[in-house]
Structure formats: structure tokens, C-alpha cells
Amino acid sequence: xxxxxxxxxMAESKSNENWEPKIVAFCCNWCTYTGADLAGISRIxxxxxxxxxxxxxxxxxxxxxxxxxxxxxxxxxxxxxCHPGECHYITGNLSARRKFAMLxxxxxxxxxxxxxxxxxxxxxxxxxxxxxxxxxVTEKIKALGPANKLVKSx
Amino acid sequence: xxxxxxxxxxxAKKLLADKKVDVIVGYEAGTLPLQTSPCFxxxxxxxxxxxxxxxxxxxxxxxxxxxxxxxxxxxxRVKPEEKTKKIVGIVARGCTTRSLVIHLQERQYxxxxxxxxxxxxxxxxxxxxxxxxxxxxxxxxASVNGDTMSVKTAGGDKELPLKDVIAxxxxxxPFNNPIISDMMIGxxxxxxxxxxxxxxxxxxEELSIEERWAYFTKEMEKCIxxxxxxxxxxxxxxKICFVEQSQPRWVGAGDDPADTQVFQIMRMFHMAGRCVDCxxxxxxxxxxVDLRNFLKKLxxxxxxxxxxxxxxxxxxxxxxxxxxxxxxxxxxxxx
Numbered sequence: 300x301x302x303x304x305x306x307x308x309m310a311e312s313k314s315n316e317n318w319e320p321k322i323v324a325f326c327c328n329w330c331t332y333t334g335a336d337l338a339g340i341s342r343i344x345x346x347x348x349x350x351x352x353x354x355x356x357x358x359x360x361x362x363x364x365x366x367x368x369x370x371x372x373x374x375x376x377x378x379x380x381c382h383p384g385e386c387h388y389i390t391g392n393l394s395a396r397r398k399f400a401m402l403x404x405x406x407x408x409x410x411x412x413x414x415x416x417x418x419x420x421x422x423x424x425x426x427x428x429x430x431x432x433x434x435x436v437t438e439k440i441k442a443l444g445p446a447n448k449l450v451k452s453x
Numbered sequence: 454x455x456x457x458x459x460x461x462x463x464x465a466k467k468l469l470a471d472k473k474v475d476v477i478v479g480y481e482a483g484t485l486p487l488q489t490s491p492c493f494x495x496x497x498x499x500x501x502x503x504x505x506x507x508x509x510x511x512x513x514x515x516x517x518x519x520x521x522x523x524x525x526x527x528x529x530r531v532k533p534e535e536k537t538k539k540i541v542g543i544v545a546r547g548c549t550t551r552s553l554v555i556h557l558q559e560r561q562y563x564x565x566x567x568x569x570x571x572x573x574x575x576x577x578x579x580x581x582x583x584x585x586x587x588x589x590x591x592x593x594x595a596s597v598n599g600d601t602m603s604v605k606t607a608g609g610d611k612e613l614p615l616k617d618v619i620a621x622x623x624x625x626x627p628f629n630n631p632i633i634s635d636m637m638i639g640x641x642x643x644x645x646x647x648x649x650x651x652x653x654x655x656x657x658e659e660l661s662i663e664e665r666w667a668y669f670t671k672e673m674e675k676c677i678x679x680x681x682x683x684x685x686x687x688x689x690x691x692k693i694c695f696v697e698q699s700q701p702r703w704v705g706a707g708d709d710p711a712d713t714q715v716f717q718i719m720r721m722f723h724m725a726g727r728c729v730d731c732x733x734x735x736x737x738x739x740x741x742v743d744l745r746n747f748l749k750k751l752x753x754x755x756x757x758x759x760x761x762x763x764x765x766x767x768x769x770x771x772x773x774x775x776x777x778x779x780x781x782x783x784x785x786x787x788x
Binding site for chain 2: 362363366367370383384390393394396397398399400401402403404405406407408409410411412417418419420428431432434435436448449450451452453
């Protein structure tokens with residue numbers, strides 16, 4: 300088996316014109332994941348760069364998951380949940396909103412492009428919106444290039 | 454300050470003689486110049502050891518937490534009717550009382566388990582600033598007289614204006630008088646230069662993203678993962694720190710610069726809405742990492758986004774432990 304270290308992968312990505320970003324998406328089970336499912340059933344086409352991780356609620360997402368994802372080499376992270384006031388667990392997304400407001404400001408302050416960490420509200424009936432969110436996020440991250448900050452190479 | 458010291462000793466003696474406290478955490482003259490040591494006095498005679506001057510740097514709330522929790526652990530197997538309460542007295546300046554408020558809000562102990570002896574504060578001397586002004590020569594003796602500090606070094610004597618050696622966080626401190634206290638020694642201290650509090654953060658925000666990243670990585674390259682900052686910080690009291698967890702493994706312990714950067718990001722983010730800017734982490738850092746630049750940004754966000762200052766009042770809970778329907782959501786992406 301041929302193992303490639305993250306450092307080598309990054310070097311390859313930089314020189315490769317066909318580089319496609321790898322984006323980790325934390326999708327809340329009740330709204331965003333269902334919305335994504337609806338997008339699939341409706342056969343709406345959107346870029347395949349997103350890797351979905353299903354969580355019960357956007358409030359479940361520890362801000363450090365976002366930091367770890369960036370450290371492991373994700374080119375971008377998307378966290379998406381129910382609209383405020385519609386959380387299946389009543390207030391989970393409200394907690395998440397505060398956490399991610401601070402996290403995004405902090406990461407952008409220390410020099411990590413703010414467009415690498417994106418947050419959105421997508422409800423279960425918004426299949427089209429999910430496709431638009433993924434398309435928009437993928438375009439932004441493609442423009443930024445491969446992840447080169449915080450990435451662990453050893 | 455001398456007056457405050459004398460009164461402090463008297464009050465401490467009284468508290469211990471009346472058995473209102475089991476131990477008082479305060480500062481005593483240290484063995485090195487420019488620095489006092491934390492001390493723990495249990496008898497009225499020991500009250501003479503207490504000092505209060507410009508060399509009292511460490512935030513003592515950390516020790517209060519440690520003492521009370523060690524006592525609670527020792528009581529775990531004791532029968533309920535035989536359990537005893539340990540009451541800790543503490544010599545607390547402004548930022549120390551804010552740390553105590555944070556501990557109380559986070560239910561680490563009850564208000565009746567701590568006796569807060571408030572003292573006025575005009576800042577402590579930062580050893581690194583003195584070292585720069587004495588060209589790195591070792592300081593043998595130091596004393597403060599009004600607005601000047603006299604230092605005796607291996608290479609001669611020097612007089613330094615006090616405001617040039619007071620720590621950065623003290624110079625712009627808006628809370629230099631105790632927020633809560635059971636008694637106040639002396640009169641309130643005059644206000645510090647509050648307007649300049651976020652100047653450095655505002656300047657840093659004007660830089661380009663690559664410049665900010667370059668500064669962050671440069672500072673973090675200095676970090677040797679000694680964890681002195683974590684040990685000195687009163688808000689860092691977890692029994693098992695995230696660094697020591699292996700399931701899940703949040704941060705590696707190896708050489709990779711990304712590991713050190715992630716450790717600092719995570720530790721500082723744990724301070725969101727909980728950092729009182731006491732300067733203890735910066736004083737103890739052996740490598741002089743500029744932590745304050747990043748921690749102050751979290752403080753500024755707390756103020757701008759959630760109208761909250763760490764530990765400013767017992768009624769105002771930490772920003773990340775609560776939420777409002779009207780919270781700002783400009784950062785949310787709408788395609």
C-alpha cells in the first residue's frame with residue numbers, strides 16, 4: 300500500500316490543476332441532513348466536494364471539531380443546522396450560534412481565511428438551498444486554494 | 454500602599470484570631486527581587502508576613518480553587534455529620550475578584566466558603582519590561598517609591614518611571630478595584646488608562662490576513678509546551694485538561710508546529726468570556742509568547758457581540774453558557 304503523508308498530499312495538490320477541495324460538513328440530523336436528502340431525491344446537482352458528518356444538532360458540534368478538521372487537512376468546514384426558533388431540541392442552535400460567532404472571529408483574527416469556516420441555516424424543506432450553500436462554499440474554497448495553515452504534516 | 458499593608462495585616466490577624474477563616478491566601482516577600490510569593494497563613498502571628506505592593510503579580514484565585522477542592526476531595530469518604538467546611542480568606546485585587554466571581558458562577562464553591570479581603574490596585578511590575586530597560590542585566594534589588602522604581606543591577610543602579618514597567622494589562626485595567634468583597638482595605642484606587650484597552654487589538658485587526666498569520670506562527674514557535682500558562686490561570690481548573698485526553702485526542706504532544714498552534718487556539722478559546730486579563734499567564738511564560746494579543750480579542754468579541762465582560766458581576770453569566778433569540782448572526786452564510 301502506498302501511504303502519502305499530508306505534507307506530500309499538499310505539495311501534490313498545489314501543483315495539480317485538477318485539485319478539488321475536500322470540505323467537511325457537519326449537518327444537523329433533523330433539518331440540514333433532511334434538506335440534503337431532499338436535494339438528493341429531487342435530483343438537484345451540486346458539487347461532490349462535501350463530506351457529510353451527521354450530528355443530532357448543530358449545538359452538538361464542539362468548536363474544536365472545526366479546528367481539528369482544519370488540522371487534519373480539510374480545505375474547508377461547513378456547519379449547518381436548523382433556523383433559530385426551529386431547533387428540534389428547542390435551543391441547541393442558539394448555543395451553537397454564539398460559539399461559532401466567537402470561533403469564526405477568533406480564527407479569522409489569527410490569520411485563517413474566514414471563508415474556510417462557514418455556517419448556515421438550512422431547514423428540512425430547503426433542498427434547493429442546501430445545493431446552493433454547498434455550491435457557494437465550494438466555489439469560495441476553490442478560490443482560496445488547498446489548506447496550508449494549521450495542517451499537521453508529521 | 455504601606456498603609457494598606459499595615460491595615461491588611463491587622464484585618465488578617467483579626468480574622469484568624471476570631472477563627473472566621475481556616476487559612477488566608479496572600480502575598481509575602483519573595484526570595485527574588487521584583488517578585489512576591491503567594492503565602493498561606495493559618496495563625497494570627499503569621500499575619501505579619503503579608504505584603505501588598507507593586508510586585509504582587511500572581512492571580513491568587515487559583516489557589517483558592519485548589520485548596521477548596523482538595524479539601525472537598527479529602528471529605529469524600531467522611532460521614533455527612535462529621536464533614537467540616539474549610540473557609541479560605543483571600544487578599545483580592547480587582548482581577549482576582551473577577552476570577553472569584555467566575556468560580557462562583559461556575560458553581561465551583563459557595564459564597565460562604567470564601568472570605569474576600571479587597572485591596573486597591575494600581576498594577577504590578579512586569580519583569581520582562583524591567584529586563585528590557587536594564588539591558589538584560591540581572592536585578593539584585595528593587596524598590597518602589599511613589600512614581601519611580603529604583604533597581605540595583607549587576608551593572609549599576611537605575612531609576613525607572615513606574616509607568617514604564619507596569620504590566621500592559623494593568624495599564625488599561627477598567628476593574629482595578631474589587632468587584633465583590635467582604636471587606637475593603639484602604640480607599641479605592643484611582644482609575645487606570647481605560648481608553649487604551651483595545652488599541653493593540655484594533656491595530657492588529659487592520660493588518661492583512663497573511664501578516665496576522667505570520668505574527669501568530671512566529672509567536673507560537675516560541676512556545677515550548679511547558680503549560681505554565683495553564684497552571685497559573687485561575688480559569689484553567691479542569692481536573693483532566695483537554696491536552697491530557699487521549700480519547701478523543703484533541704492535540705498531539707509532538708514537534709509539529711501545527712500541534713502547538715492548535716493547543717494554543719484551543720486553550721485560548723476555552724477562555725472565551727472567562728479571561729479576566731490578570732496577566733498571570735504572561736508573567737509566568739518563560740518564552741515571552743504574546744498571548745495577550747489573542748486573549749484580548751476574545752474579550753473584545755465578548756463585549757461587542759454579547760455585551761459581557763468576564764466576571765464583571767455575579768448576575769451576568771458567561772456568554773457561551775447562555776443565548777438570546779436576538780443574537781447577531783451576520784456571520785451566517787446566505788447564498
